[in-house]
Amino acid sequence: MADKKIMTTMHEKDMQKVTAAQTVTKIIVQFLLYAFLCIMALIIVFPFYWMIISSLKSTVEYRLPIPTLFPQDIMWGNYIEAFTAANLGKLFMNTVYVGIVSTILSLVITVLSAFAFARLEFKGKNALFAGLLATMMIPGELFTITNYVTVTKFGWLDSFTVLIVPFLVSVFYIYLLRQNFLQIPNELYLAAKVDGTSDLKYLWKVMIPLSLPNLISITILKMMGAWNSYVWPRLVTSTDDYRLITNGLRDAFTDMSGQANIPVQMAAVTVVSIPLFLVFIFLRKYIMKGVSRSGIKG
Amino acid sequence: MKKFLQKIKFEEWKAWIYLAPAVALLLVFTVWPIINTLRMAFWEDYSIMKELGGTLGNEFGLKNFEKVIKYRGFIDCLKNTMLLTVLTVPISTILALVIAVCLNAIKPLQRFLQTIFFLPYVTNSIAIGMVFEAMFNIVGFGTSNPSYGIINNILGVFGADPINWINAGSGYWQNIAVLTIYIVWNALPFKILILLGGLQSVNKQYYDAAKIDSTPRLRVFTKITVPLLSPMIAYVVITGFIGGFKEYSSIVGIFGDDMQAVGGESLNTMVGYIYDALGNQEGRASAAALILFAIIFVVTMINMYVSKKKTHY
Amino acid sequence: MKIVLQNLTKVFPSRNKKSNEEVVAVSDLSFTIPDGKLVGLLGPSGCGKSTTLYMISGLQKPTGGQIFFGEDDVTTLSPENRGVGLVFQNYALYPHMTVKQNILFPLQNLKGADKLDKNTMLERALEAARLVQIDNLMDRKPSELSGGQQQRVAIARALVKMPRVLLLDEPLSNLDARLRLQTREEIRRIQRETGITTIFVTHDQEEAMSISDVIVVMKLGVVQQIGKPQTVYDNPVNLFVAKFLGTPPINVFKANVKGGKLYINGEAVLDVQGVADREVFAAIRPEGFIPAENGAMTCTLSSIEVMGRDVSIVSKNEAMLTPTIRSIVDADYKISATAQTVKFDLKPHKVFIFDSETEERIYFGDQSAPETGI
Numbered sequence: 001m002a003d004k005k006i007m008t009t010m011h012e013k014d015m016q017k018v019t020a021a022q023t024v025t026k027i028i029v030q031f032l033l034y035a036f037l038c039i040m041a042l043i044i045v046f047p048f049y050w051m052i053i054s055s056l057k058s059t060v061e062y063r064l065p066i067p068t069l070f071p072q073d074i075m076w077g078n079y080i081e082a083f084t085a086a087n088l089g090k091l092f093m094n095t096v097y098v099g100i101v102s103t104i105l106s107l108v109i110t111v112l113s114a115f116a117f118a119r120l121e122f123k124g125k126n127a128l129f130a131g132l133l134a135t136m137m138i139p140g141e142l143f144t145i146t147n148y149v150t151v152t153k154f155g156w157l158d159s160f161t162v163l164i165v166p167f168l169v170s171v172f173y174i175y176l177l178r179q180n181f182l183q184i185p186n187e188l189y190l191a192a193k194v195d196g197t198s199d200l201k202y203l204w205k206v207m208i209p210l211s212l213p214n215l216i217s218i219t220i221l222k223m224m225g226a227w228n229s230y231v232w233p234r235l236v237t238s239t240d241d242y243r244l245i246t247n248g249l250r251d252a253f254t255d256m257s258g259q260a261n262i263p264v265q266m267a268a269v270t271v272v273s274i275p276l277f278l279v280f281i282f283l284r285k286y287i288m289k290g291v292s293r294s295g296i297k298g
Numbered sequence: 299m300k301k302f303l304q305k306i307k308f309e310e311w312k313a314w315i316y317l318a319p320a321v322a323l324l325l326v327f328t329v330w331p332i333i334n335t336l337r338m339a340f341w342e343d344y345s346i347m348k349e350l351g352g353t354l355g356n357e358f359g360l361k362n363f364e365k366v367i368k369y370r371g372f373i374d375c376l377k378n379t380m381l382l383t384v385l386t387v388p389i390s391t392i393l394a395l396v397i398a399v400c401l402n403a404i405k406p407l408q409r410f411l412q413t414i415f416f417l418p419y420v421t422n423s424i425a426i427g428m429v430f431e432a433m434f435n436i437v438g439f440g441t442s443n444p445s446y447g448i449i450n451n452i453l454g455v456f457g458a459d460p461i462n463w464i465n466a467g468s469g470y471w472q473n474i475a476v477l478t479i480y481i482v483w484n485a486l487p488f489k490i491l492i493l494l495g496g497l498q499s500v501n502k503q504y505y506d507a508a509k510i511d512s513t514p515r516l517r518v519f520t521k522i523t524v525p526l527l528s529p530m531i532a533y534v535v536i537t538g539f540i541g542g543f544k545e546y547s548s549i550v551g552i553f554g555d556d557m558q559a560v561g562g563e564s565l566n567t568m569v570g571y572i573y574d575a576l577g578n579q580e581g582r583a584s585a586a587a588l589i590l591f592a593i594i595f596v597v598t599m600i601n602m603y604v605s606k607k608k609t610h611y
Numbered sequence: 612m613k614i615v616l617q618n619l620t621k622v623f624p625s626r627n628k629k630s631n632e633e634v635v636a637v638s639d640l641s642f643t644i645p646d647g648k649l650v651g652l653l654g655p656s657g658c659g660k661s662t663t664l665y666m667i668s669g670l671q672k673p674t675g676g677q678i679f680f681g682e683d684d685v686t687t688l689s690p691e692n693r694g695v696g697l698v699f700q701n702y703a704l705y706p707h708m709t710v711k712q713n714i715l716f717p718l719q720n721l722k723g724a725d726k727l728d729k730n731t732m733l734e735r736a737l738e739a740a741r742l743v744q745i746d747n748l749m750d751r752k753p754s755e756l757s758g759g760q761q762q763r764v765a766i767a768r769a770l771v772k773m774p775r776v777l778l779l780d781e782p783l784s785n786l787d788a789r790l791r792l793q794t795r796e797e798i799r800r801i802q803r804e805t806g807i808t809t810i811f812v813t814h815d816q817e818e819a820m821s822i823s824d825v826i827v828v829m830k831l832g833v834v835q836q837i838g839k840p841q842t843v844y845d846n847p848v849n850l851f852v853a854k855f856l857g858t859p860p861i862n863v864f865k866a867n868v869k870g871g872k873l874y875i876n877g878e879a880v881l882d883v884q885g886v887a888d889r890e891v892f893a894a895i896r897p898e899g900f901i902p903a904e905n906g907a908m909t910c911t912l913s914s915i916e917v918m919g920r921d922v923s924i925v926s927k928n929e930a931m932l933t934p935t936i937r938s939i940v941d942a943d944y945k946i947s948a949t950a951q952t953v954k955f956d957l958k959p960h961k962v963f964i965f966d967s968e969t970e971e972r973i974y975f976g977d978q979s980a981p982e983t984g985i
Contacts (some may be wrong), residue, residue, distance in 0.1 A: 047430060065444075066451060067451055072600075121310075235576060506670050509690040510670070512692070526706070
């Protein structure tokens with residue numbers, strides 16, 4: 001090895017050249033990086049921008065051959081029209097009601113099951129848990145068919161029950177929370193038992209506070225699920241008394257003649273999107289955490 | 299000893315009480331559907347109406363599957379689904395990878411841009427689908443004075459003629475192009491989040507080592523970044539395929555729920571087919587759902603097999 | 612190729628944004644590393660030795676000062692253009708590549724005059740692998756190797772392109788004691804065989820002393836002393852260096868000089884001509900004690916440990932600043948285990964006297980002035 005030529009050394013002149021080239025490359029690379037990212041970011045953001053400015057345009061302005069990038073006259077009236085056209089007020093309340101009730105019930109069920117799987121001993125525990133996990137592989141559409149039949153038989157069509165009950169149990173959330181509970185040392189549980197603390201009190205005082213971040217993630221994802229659900233409510237509801245906001249939004253504006261009042265439509269879309277943005281701005285951390293663990297949307 | 303046994307028994311009881319609500323709901327809404335789907339799928343022309351009327355179906359066997367597969371509408375759905383999956387998964391994965399790598403290479407504005415790129419995740423796919431519809435839509439289509447929409451106007455800046463993307467008489471490929479753009483836009487945030495998370499957990503020393511060895515940037519990307527990220531890439535591709543085969547609401551968002559009103563050729567997908575069959579053809583819907591499950595299962599297995607060979611450690 | 616560091620300084624901005632405290636990792640460092648030598652950068656953690664190494668590699672940019680490779684000023688050159696080889700503390704072997712691919716990797720990046728064809732590359736890789744004796748493991752992944760084997764692969768990868776300088780960051784810290792002894796000998800051998808100027812960083816003085824041509828002792832970003840290991844050991848310039856080198860560590864006493872004599876605990880233990888009367892620290896190497904019935908220095912005996920060839924006497928006295936006084940004497944000396952006290956005479960060249968304020972050495976015994984150069 002010793003006879004091998006050691007790497008070429010450089011001379012003073014080359015050094016300066018290399019140093020200069022190095023700096024130039026660095027600047028160019030940084031420039032390209034930022035340019036690319038900014039262009040991509042613009043593309044990502046553009047639909048939102050277009051949604052908001054379109055919602056404030058008049059129909060006449062919207063139909064100008066060359067679209068304006070900012071509304072000439074700001075038409076707040078579009079929003080009022082949107083609320084009436086799509087009955088957004090009523091649908092909004094429906095959605096919030098379904099979201100809150102199903103989130104609360106779902107949390108209770110999830111916490112109790114996760115506790116049983118994490119802390120209690122019973123026959124068939126592991127088999128049952130494995131069975132639950134296995135159902136996660138099956139696409140939801142397969143359940144939808146029978147569930148549709150089932151709720152029809154139960155006479156649940158057109159009710160809030162049908163929107164809430166079938167989706168109360170999420171195997172994934174049970175799994176997530178069980179893993180979280182398992183990380184809490186068992187000694188705490190045993191100590192609580194020695195002190196005569198009841199299970200429920202222990203759950204409430206120790207486990208729930210310790211797994212709060214996960215519970216918040218679950219809450220947000222569950223609420224977003226209600227907000228964004230489209231297929232199931234469309235199948236099982238037919239009146240505005242029980243329909244959810246996304247259905248109302250799509251159905252109110254299904255006019256492909258090209259003559260639809262798009263600014264009003266965009267106003268409705270903005271109304272539906274704004275709560276999501278607010279949640280995103282204030283609770284981004286929990287959403288991103290929940291998402292990177294689950295990969296499930298809503 | 300007796301006391302101990304009693305205690306165990308008590309604990310078993312308690313566990314089942316805690317699990318009762320979950321188990322009951324799962325039995326009705328998860329376990330029964332699995333059994334029932336099989337039952338419905340194998341009774342020819344089964345429908346709930348018929349069952350309420352006292353008959354299950356004509357004969358027990360594979361007739362439903364045969365009818366579904368032979369039915370042209372289903373083949374179109376299958377074709378649309380496959381096409382969209384095959385187009386969107388690679389495009390969104392590669393784009394997400396490039397964006398994640400770029401994001402990981404900058405310092406100022408990194409968090410801000412990261413937030414921007416995550417934005418489409420927290421949206422209602424129907425609602426934003428309607429925005430995309432509006433952007434591609436030609437207002438006053440067919441009149442003497444149409445407004446070609448913002449996308450056509452932007453393309454016009456580069457000298458392109460306006461294209462009929464989604465209005466009446468629009469071509470199949472134009473429709474598919476719009477859908478692909480929307481689905482990719484929608485799929486990017488999750489992929490970027492996962493890939494960036496992966497990049498940030500890669501030991502920085504590998505990059506230092508590559509620098510010491512004068513590795514060109516492209517080679518760092520192909521020989522170090524991609525292999526080290528391969529588990530995340532595999533994950534993103536597998537979930538992408540699963541999501542792609544279940545594509546439905548993005549199309550409803552843009553084209554409305556008949557998914558057809560425009561060019562004549564249906565843009566319906568497998569999931570759409572299943573939903574459309576509900577109400578009178580539950581037997582065929584079940585057969586289609588089982589076919590979908592089988593496809594997803596096979597594709598996932600292939601993906602896992604390939605990624606096991608290609609990912610390291 | 613010789614390496615010259617001139618007034619090298621590295622200041623890290625404070626991590627805490629509120630306080631503007633800057634951390635000076637390396638301060639005004641200047642020394643020259645002669646061509647083809649093995650140099651150990653030695654010091655406790657946080658002394659700036661790793662930072663110095665990373666500045667030489669180019670992975671960190673100095674805040675001030677210059678670095679020369681031979682005649683070339685490489686200060687602003689990025690690591691890609693320096694042609695150094697670096698062995699990381701955790702080896703940083705690419706986990707998805709086999710040993711062979713890992714070693715080949717740097718060769719495939721060579722360009723211009725250094726570019727090699729495929730066969731030469733394979734040959735060179737095999738040669739490097741043979742040098743570190745891992746040529747039988749070429750198709751394994753790093754995860755299938757032991758720590759010692761990984762370490763050799765890392766050395767092979769750093770060496771294979773025949774770098775102008777080889778840098779090693781705490782190369783032995785992840786190895787167990789036996790492997791460490793074996794590997795450090797190997798580093799020495801490989802360095803001799805290749806003749807590449809090599810710098811390694813360690814906090815283990817024994818390691819540095821045993822294989823380096825030259826050691827550089829650092830403390831808090833400042834070089835304390837540079838020299839051949841034995842020279843530094845025999846002639847520490849200050850109390851820090853004296854304490855840092857040697858196992859068992861040197862014994863330190865509060866002492867004073869009066870009328871040309873060194874007093875420890877009120878006893879005159881040594882003649883020190885030419886030192887003015889003052890308070891001092893006296894440091895005595897463990898091998899500097901000679902037990903003698905009428906010895907000048909009296910200590911209370913604590914225990915005696917027989918270690919075969921040597922005997923270690925552990926004792927105490929009032930003036931000591933180290934927890935015990937440990938002396939290593941020849942096993943021929945017989946000391947009664949029941950004795951309460953032990954008396955020593957001192958070997959003058961094993962006794963160092965330091966100023967009690969500056970901790971600088973003020974008396975050099977019967978030796979010539981210490982060499983601080985190389």
